Amino acid sequence: MSKRLPTGLYALTPDTLDDDWPAMAVSAAIRGGASAVQYRNKVADAAQRLRQAERLARICREAGALFIVNDTVELAKAVGADGLHIGRDDGDPATVRAALGAQPILGVSCYDSFERALAVRGIADYVAFGSVFVSAVKPGAVRAPLELFGRAHEAGMHAVAIGGIDAGNAHEVARAGARAAAVITAVFGEAGGAGRADATQIEGNARRVVAAFVTGLRTTTSGPDVSVKLSRIASMRTKRG
Numbered sequence: 001m002s003k004r005l006p007t008g009l010y011a012l013t014p015d016t017l018d019d020d021w022p023a024m025a026v027s028a029a030i031r032g033g034a035s036a037v038q039y040r041n042k043v044a045d046a047a048q049r050l051r052q053a054e055r056l057a058r059i060c061r062e063a064g065a066l067f068i069v070n071d072t073v074e075l076a077k078a079v080g081a082d083g084l085h086i087g088r089d090d091g092d093p094a095t096v097r098a099a100l101g102a103q104p105i106l107g108v109s110c111y112d113s114f115e116r117a118l119a120v121r122g123i124a125d126y127v128a129f130g131s132v133f134v135s136a137v138k139p140g141a142v143r144a145p146l147e148l149f150g151r152a153h154e155a156g157m158h159a160v161a162i163g164g165i166d167a168g169n170a171h172e173v174a175r176a177g178a179r180a181a182a183v184i185t186a187v188f189g190e191a192g193g194a195g196r197a198d199a200t201q202i203e204g205n206a207r208r209v210v211a212a213f214v215t216g217l218r219t220t221t222s223g224p225d226v227s228v229k230l231s232r233i234a235s236m237r238t239k240r241g
Helices: 020-031 046-063 073-078 093-100 114-119 147-154 170-176 199-218 226-239
Strands: 008-012 036-039 066-070 083-086 105-111 126-129 159-162 180-183
Touching: 008 020, 008 199, 020 036, 020 046, 020 199, 036 046, 046 066, 046 073, 066 073, 066 105, 073 083, 073 093, 083 093, 093 105, 105 114, 114 126, 114 147, 126 147, 147 159, 147 170, 170 180, 170 199, 180 199
Parallel strands: 008 036, 008 180, 036 066, 066 083, 083 105, 105 126, 126 159, 159 180
Antiparallel strands: none
């Protein structure tokens, strides 16, 4: 049986020291159509990350969304996450897979490198390319060309787009062959202060990104079977009202 993987909107949490806001925000993003949530927090200590991750894992489980942890095998296992996402500084993917186990999802950042994606093809369940557009979170990040998604599909890989994606350009990554769009700011707003979005804004933001992604799927000439992708995303939207 094949694993369920992120499709459509893949929401990534912003850094925050507030325990309550992420719970509200993730719930709203799921209502807006996010199929998966990745918990990432570079500013909290280990105890707070565990506390936040436990709460978000429960919310995702109850809502039927995938819950994936960024960087840390131990945290992913401690909260019973559906999977783990790692970058180039988070250890050798084969070693991480051995520690994680065969069943959980493993995603690997490949930046702009198709060669890295090929190297982890038998280890990772999905690969992520980006920054596809200029990113507010990582403005200096290397840029990944859209052609990588078509190449990944041809090689049998499940590819996720990340970096600068919003409702105005999500159709481009879907049309290029990406299976999912990983989004932070265009869904959640800025992590702190006046730029931080409320529940109504987050749900609306998520719905707009999902709609744009679906529009791109309808015009794609590459990538996996479009009808299957559309039906999966439509199913997620229907379940969340």
